[in-house]
Amino acid sequence: MILKFLIIAAVISVVYIMFFKTKPATQARTKKPKKAKADATNPEINDMTECASCGVYVEVKEAILSNGKYYCSRECLKEAK
Template identity: 40%
Template sequence: MLKILLTIAVVWAVWFFLIKKPKVTAHRQKMAQKARREAAAKEASKEEEIMVACEKCGTYVSSKEAIIVSGRYYCSKSCAGVK
C-alpha cells in the first residue's frame, strides 16, 4: 500500500512541476505583458495639456478650457468680453 501511495505522489509531483507549473507561469507572464502593454498604450494616448495665459488677467488656463476670441486666449467669458 505504501509503495502505491509513494508512486502516486511521485507521479503527481513530476506532473505538477514539469507540466502544470510551467504552463501556469507562462500564462501569468503573458497576462503581465498584456497589462504592461495596455498601461503603456493608455499612457501614450493621454494628451499633454498646454497651459496658456489669459490675455486680460494673465491667469493660466488649460488650452482645452480656454475661450479663443480673435486668436487670443481668455480664461472666462468676462475676460473675453463675450456674453
C-alpha cells in the first residue's frame, strides 16, 4: 500500500513538474508578440517602397536609393539613368 502511494505521489509530482515546465514556455510565447511589437515600432524594418523603374515593391532596407528614388536592383538603377 505504501509503495502504491509512493507511485501515485511520483506520478502526481511528474505531472506537476510538467505543468510548471509548460508555464515558462507559454510565457516565452507571450514574449514573442512583444518582440513583434518592438519591430512594429521601427517602421523602417518592414517598410516597402516601389521601384522607380519597374514598379516592383522592395524593402527600403534592401532598395538602392539614388537621387531620392528607390530601385529594386542595380539593373533598374542603370535603366533609370
